[in-house]
Amino acid sequence: xxxSNPERYTxxxxxxxxxxxxxxxxxxxxxxxxxxxxxxxxxxxxxxxxISGTDEHGVPITIRAKKEGLxxxxxxxxxxxxxxxxxxxxxxxxxxxxxxxxxxxxxTSREIFRDLYDKKVFIEETTEQYYDExxxxxxxxxxxxxxCPVCANPNAYGDQCERCGSxxxxxxxxxxxxxxxxxxxxxxxxxxxxxPLDKMQPDIEAYVNGHSEWKTNVFGQCQSWLxxxxxxxxxxxxxDWGIKVPVEDTEGKVLYVWFEAPIGYISAxxxxxxxxxxxxxxxxxxxxxxxxxxxxxxxxxxxxxKDNIVFHCIIFPAMLMAEGNYILADxxxxxxxxxxxxxxxxxxRNWAVWLHEYLEELPDKxxxxxxxxxxxxxxxxDSEFTWKDFQxxxxxxxxxxxxxxxxxxxxxxxxxxxxxxxQRGELQDIDRAALDELAAFPARIAxxxxxxxxxxxxxxxxxxxxxxxKYLADTQPWHAIKTDPERVNTILNIALQISATLSIVSEPxxxxxxAKIQEQxxxxxxxxxxxxxxxxxxxxxxxxxxxxLFEKIEDSVIEKQVQKLHDAKRQNELEGKTVLPVKPxxxxxxxxxxxxxxxxxxxxxxxxxxxxxxKLRIDIGSEQRTVLSGISEHFKAEEVIGQKVLYxxxxxxxxxxxxxxxGMILMAEDRDGSLAFVQPGKDVWNGGTVN
Ligand SMILES: [Zn+2]
Numbered sequence: 001x002x003x004s005n006p007e008r009y010t011x012x013x014x015x016x017x018x019x020x021x022x023x024x025x026x027x028x029x030x031x032x033x034x035x036x037x038x039x040x041x042x043x044x045x046x047x048x049x050x051i052s053g054t055d056e057h058g059v060p061i062t063i064r065a066k067k068e069g070l071x072x073x074x075x076x077x078x079x080x081x082x083x084x085x086x087x088x089x090x091x092x093x094x095x096x097x098x099x100x101x102x103x104x105x106x107x108t109s110r111e112i113f114r115d116l117y118d119k120k121v122f123i124e125e126t127t128e129q130y131y132d133e134x135x136x137x138x139x140x141x142x143x144x145x146x147x148c149p150v151c152a153n154p155n156a157y158g159d160q161c162e163r164c165g166s167x168x169x170x171x172x173x174x175x176x177x178x179x180x181x182x183x184x185x186x187x188x189x190x191x192x193x194x195x196p197l198d199k200m201q202p203d204i205e206a207y208v209n210g211h212s213e214w215k216t217n218v219f220g221q222c223q224s225w226l227x228x229x230x231x232x233x234x235x236x237x238x239x240d241w242g243i244k245v246p247v248e249d250t251e252g253k254v255l256y257v258w259f260e261a262p263i264g265y266i267s268a269x270x271x272x273x274x275x276x277x278x279x280x281x282x283x284x285x286x287x288x289x290x291x292x293x294x295x296x297x298x299x300x301x302x303x304x305x306k307d308n309i310v311f312h313c314i315i316f317p318a319m320l321m322a323e324g325n326y327i328l329a330d331x332x333x334x335x336x337x338x339x340x341x342x343x344x345x346x347x348x349r350n351w352a353v354w355l356h357e358y359l360e361e362l363p364d365k366x367x368x369x370x371x372x373x374x375x376x377x378x379x380x381x382d383s384e385f386t387w388k389d390f391q392x393x394x395x396x397x398x399x400x401x402x403x404x405x406x407x408x409x410x411x412x413x414x415x416x417x418x419x420x421x422x423q424r425g426e427l428q429d430i431d432r433a434a435l436d437e438l439a440a441f442p443a444r445i446a447x448x449x450x451x452x453x454x455x456x457x458x459x460x461x462x463x464x465x466x467x468x469x470k471y472l473a474d475t476q477p478w479h480a481i482k483t484d485p486e487r488v489n490t491i492l493n494i495a496l497q498i499s500a501t502l503s504i505v506s507e508p509x510x511x512x513x514x515a516k517i518q519e520q521x522x523x524x525x526x527x528x529x530x531x532x533x534x535x536x537x538x539x540x541x542x543x544x545x546x547x548x549l550f551e552k553i554e555d556s557v558i559e560k561q562v563q564k565l566h567d568a569k570r571q572n573e574l575e576g577k578t579v580l581p582v583k584p585x586x587x588x589x590x591x592x593x594x595x596x597x598x599x600x601x602x603x604x605x606x607x608x609x610x611x612x613x614x615k616l617r618i619d620i621g622s623e624q625r626t627v628l629s630g631i632s633e634h635f636k637a638e639e640v641i642g643q644k645v646l647y648x649x650x651x652x653x654x655x656x657x658x659x660x661x662x663g664m665i666l667m668a669e670d671r672d673g674s675l676a677f678v679q680p681g682k683d684v685w686n687g688g689t690v691n
Contacts, residue, residue: 001210001211002211002213002330002331003297003299003330006046006296006297006298006299006330007047007290007295007296007297007298008046008047008048008049008285008286008296008298008299009038009041009046009047009048009049009298009299009300009301010048010049010051010265010269010286010287010298010299010300010301011034011037011038011041011048011049011050011051011301011303012034012051012052012265012300012301012302012303013030013031013034013035013050013051013052013092013094013303013304014026014029014030014031014052014302014303014304014305014308015052015053015054015055015100015261015262015264015265016054016055016083017054017055017056017058017060017061018054018055018056018061018075018076018079018080018083018099019060019061019063019064019075019076019079020064020079020347021079021082021083021086021354021355021356022083022086022087022354022355022356023345023347023352023353023354023355024338024340024345024352024353024355024358024369024373024385025305025337025338025340025345025352026305026355027090027355027369027373028335028338028373028376028377028378028383028385029304029305029306029334029335029336029337029338029378030303030304030305030334030335031052031087031090031092031303032092032370032373032374032377033303033333033335033374033377033379033452033454034050034052034092034303035050035091035092035093035508036374036449036454036457036508036509037301037303037449037452037454037508038050038093039093039507039508039511040446040449040457040508040528043504043507043508043527043528044446044527044528044529045527045528045529048095049095049096049269049272049286050093050094050095050096051094051095051096051098051265051268051269051272052094052096052097052098052265052268053096053097053098053099053100053264053268053271054076054079054080054083054084054097054098054099054100055100055257055261055264056072056076056080056099056100056101057100057101057241057242057243057254057255057257057260057261058141058142058241058242058257058261059140059141059142059143059239059257060142061075061076061241062239062241063142063143063179072241073101076099076101080099082356084097085356086355086356086359087355089359089366090355090359090366090369090370091366091367091370091511091512093511095272096268096269096271096272096275097268098264098267098268098271098272100260100261100264100267102267102271104267104270104271104274104280105243105260105263105264105267105268105271106243107267108263108266108267108270109243109255109259109260109263109267110243110244110246110255111246112263112319112323113235113245113246113255113259113260114246114247115323116195116319116322116323117193117246117247119322121195121196121322122193122194122195122196122235123193123194123196123232124191124192124193124194125191125192125193125194125232126189126190126191126192127189127190127192128187128188128189128190129170129187129188129189129190129192129238130144130158130170130171130176130178130185130186130187130188131185131186131187131188132178132180132181132183132185133183133185133186134178134180134181134183135178135180135181135183137180137238138188138190138237138238138239139158139170139178139179139180139185140158140159140170140237140238140239141157141158141159141170141237141257142157142158142159142179143158143178143179143180144157144158144170144173144176144177144178144179144185145157145158145173145176145177145179146158146170146173146174146175146176146177147173147174147175148161148163148164148166148168148173149166149168149172149173149174150164150166151163151164151166154175156168156173158170158173158176159258160307162307165221165306165307167225167310169231190238192234192235192236192237192238192253193234193235193236193245193247194232194233194234194235195232195233195235195259195315195318195319195322196232197230197231197232197233197314197315197318198229198230198231198232200230200318200321200322201226201229201230203318203321204226204230204314204317204318204321205226207317207321207328208222208223208226208313208314211330211331213331214313214331214332214333215333215334215379215380215452216380217306217334217336217380217381218306218309218313218332218333218334221306221309221310221313222309222310222313222314225310225314226314230314233256233315234256235255235256235259236250236253236254236255236256236259237253237254237255237256237257238252238253239252239253239254240252240254241254242254242255242257242260243255243260258311258315259319261311262311262312262315262316262319263319265302266283266287269283269286269287270283285298286298287300287326287327288325288326288327289325289326289327298327299330299331300327300328300329300330301329301330301331301332301333302329302331302332303333303334304332304334305334305335305337306334306335306336306337308334309332309334312329312332312334313329313332316329317329331452333452335377335378335379336378336379336380336381336382336383337378337382338373338376338377338378338382338383338384338385339382339383339384339385340352340353340384340385340386340565341384341385341386341387341562341565342384342386349568349569349572350568350571350572351565351568351569351572353385353561361560361561362557364512366512367398367509367510367511367512367513367550368390368393368394368398368550368553370509370510370511371393371394371397371398371458371509371510372385372389372390372393372394373385374454374455374458374509375393375397375455375458375459376389376393376455377454377455379452379453379454379455387558387561387562388558390553390558391553391555391557391558394550394552394553395552395553397462398549398550399550399551399552401462401465401466401469402462402465402502402506402513402549402550403548403549403550404469405465405466405468405469405472405495405498405499405502406465406499406502406517406520406549407548407549408469408472408495409468409472409492409495409496409498409499410499410520410521410543410544410545410546411545412472412477412478412488412492412495413492413496413543414543414545416477416481416485416488416492417488417489417492417543419542419543419544419545420539420540420541420542420543421493421496421537421538421539421540421541421542421543422488422489422490422492422493422539423489423493423539423540424489424490424493424494424539425486425487425489425490426490427490428490430471430474430475431475431490431491431494434467434471434494434498435494435497435534437467438464438467438497438498438501438532438534439532439533439534440532441460441463441464441467441501441505441531441532442501442504442505442528442531442532443532444460445457445460445461445464445505446528448460449508454509457508457509458509461502461505461506461509464498464501464502464505465502467498468495468498468499468502471491471494471495471498472491472495475491477491477492477495493537493539494534496521496537496543497533497534497535497536497537499517499521500518500521500523500526500536500537501531501532501533501536502517503517503518503521503523504526504527504528504530504531505528505531513549513550516546516547516549517546517549519544519546520543520544520545520546521537521543522537522541522542522543522544523536523537574671574672577671593650594648594650595648595649595650595689596646596647596648596649596666596689596690597620597621597646597647597649597686597687597688597689597690598621598644598645598646598647598680598684598685598686598687598688598689598690599618599619599620599621599644599645599646599647599665599686599687600618600619600642600643600644600645600686601616601617601618601640601641601642601643601645602617602618602619602624602641603616603617603641604616604617604637604638604640604641605637606632606637607628607632607657607659608657609657610632610657611632611633612630612631612632612633613628613629613630613632613656613657614628614629614631614632614635614637614640615627615628615659616628616629616640616665618645618647618665619686620647620649620663620686620687621685621686621687621688622687625649625662625663626659626660626661626662627647627661627662627663627664627665628656628657628659628661629661629664629665629667631665631667631675634674634675635675640677643677643679644677644679644680644683644684645665645666645677645678645679646665646666646677646678646679646680646690647663647664647665647666648663648664648665648666649663650663651663651664665677666678
């Protein structure tokens with residue numbers, strides 16, 4: 001059963017591997033919705049801890065380190081800084097952004113492991129694990145790839161198939177190979193500690209089934225794992241990068257990254273308190289059940305992407321249940337994936353919009369990104385980001401509706417009311433209707449927020465802006481001013497009150513914009529409880545003219561971003577290109593029949609009506625000849641004059657475009673399809689033979 005009226009909230013956002021930058025898929029999947037939820041809770045006066053950090057262990061870190069020629073520590077230091085800075089710039093309002101490499105995390109993880117070990121929760125088992133004899137290393141998780149037994153993806157990892165989402169063990173992979181050396185691994189005995197999820201299944205089932213209010217995608221995925229039957233899962237790994245196993249004689253072993261990473265939420269909470277107060281005292285109230293009634297209940301909510309559902313809904317709760325002193329997640333509102341311009345977002349293929357690049361290339365547009373990612377969030381199914389949609393939403397929604405309303409209210413106040421909130425006079429029906437509507441919005445938006453339906457919340461926020469626009473269009477203060485200035489005072493007072501509420505209820509999604517509006521209106525210290533009120537702004541208080549909240553985004557800006565993606569795709573295609581296989585064998589006589597000579601291009605001109613052909617006049621020593629060559633997409637006529645070339649002289653003449661071509665110029669084709677002349681290494685005389 002969900003907790004209905006908690007005393008406080010512990011809200012976590014996924015710990016991301018510190019092995020690469022943040023992209024819009026991460027933001028839409030987890031961080032933007034988490035930040036909206038937390039900002040809403042804070043505005044509602046709730047006590048919240050908003051916890052996240054980087055996951056700095058696990059195989060992906062060591063793989064990245066190898067790739068970049070750095071140590072794992074250098075990799076995590078580099079990306080932690082970058083990730084932390086870009087989250088801050090986007091206004092993601094973590095209370096703490098910690099790191100799993102911190103001592104407090106190592107201690108907390110080892111304590112919990114040791115506690116479970118002492119309680120004899122784990123099964124100790126010696127099993128055969130894959131071992132790479134070339135690299136002299138056991139192959140945990142992502143050091144091993146093979147064919148997924150479920151969906152036949154040829155590149156499934158040892159712990160998970162990213163195509164179908166199945167959790168796997170390396171032994172289930174077909175045709176396994178080592179990602180270190182590419183070698184076929186061998187089996188070798190090693191001892192590890194397993195969490196007996198099979199025995200714990202009834203408790204886990206009771207927990208999951210008690211939360212039928214979870215999002216359908218989350219609840220459904222859990223049910224499907226439970227239906228398949230849970231299996232024991234190793235909580236230690238044969239690896240040298242990570243947290244040492246707190247048990248004697250375990251050299252060369254570390255805690256499984258999915259054992260310790262979620263504990264990172266707990267240790268990050270301690271880290272937050274240490275940074276704030278110098279001691280972790282009081283961390284328990286965020287993570288443990290109330291000791292007495294006065295402490296009140298804590299509601300734990302995990303924001304994650306759909307690829308992490310099993311770890312947060314089954315494995316982590318199972319660990320905490322076995323430990324016995326912890327609260328379990330009340331909700332895990334995982335999103336589906338966001339795709340990009342018709343393709344899956346991929347770090348390795350560089351098919352992504354990177355946050356740090358966005359912030360640099362589109363400065364001061366944090367709220368535009370937050371808006372677009374929320375309006376199009378993959379809440380119930382995969383969604384798609386396109387730059388065209390980004391532009392349309394900015395230009396027609398943020399500029400055309402939201403910005404337009406606030407701007408009109410402020411500018412008309414400047415023009416007709418000396419830049420001060422005017423006094424409201426007698427109300428007409430249309431005014432009362434507008435104020436009634438205004439009063440109803442905050443509760444409706446709050447309900448969507450409480451239920452993790454942020455798209456719906458945003459659409460209601462935009463409806464409030466539309467209400468404001470409609471009110472101004474219906475009351476037409478720009479006409480009324482000529483006949484009835486008193487009436488204009490009432491209209492603009494109401495328009496400004498709507499603006500004030502809009503700035504409060506849109507703050508979770510558009511924090512930067514909200515701050516700008518509140519500065520213009522002189523509104524401060526107001527929160528969700530005040531939203532909807534008709535007297536948020538006192539008559540006579542100044543209204544400042546500000547800069548436009550949003551600006552139109554031109555086609556050229558969008559085209560540049562789309563071009564960047566296409567360049568990345570082209571680069572990938574090149575990298576994917578392989579050398580053609582060698583043609584079937586021939587005899588020397590076959591080669592000797594070809595009379596290849598050195599020649600010089602004397603003249604060149606385009607062939608009329610042909611896209612490809614250049615007409616070349618060449619000197620082959622004994623005579624001059626005319627050749628039509630299909631190179632005009634690669635070379636301009638004037639560029640080729642004077643080039644020394646190799647020329648197949650005894651190829652039978654053929655007619656092209658009504659002209660006779662005699663022989664053929666030899667060209668080499670590069671990886672990207674571009675052509676180059678094949679030339680002798682020194683200035684050989686025309687007519688020289690090639691043998
Ligand atoms: Zn699969």
